[in-house]
Amino acid sequence: MAKKGAKVERSQVNSSQPYEVKYLADKLGVSSQAITGAKRATGSSDRKDIEAYLKNKQSKSKK
Secondary structure, eight states: OOOOOOOOOOHHHHEEEEEEEEHHHHHHHHOOOHHHHHHHTTOOOHHHHHHHHHHHHHHHHHO
């Protein structure tokens, strides 16, 4: 980690950074729009919240 400069928040997903959204979308096997929708639905930018929401949503759709 850098000792100087801006602190990078790794636990958050910044929607204005397309590479962050694309990385998470690829990781979870969903679209970038699904990531944005999950952020809106949870009201959070926390990666864990978004991942949990999408995994829960995918498991419900498989039933």
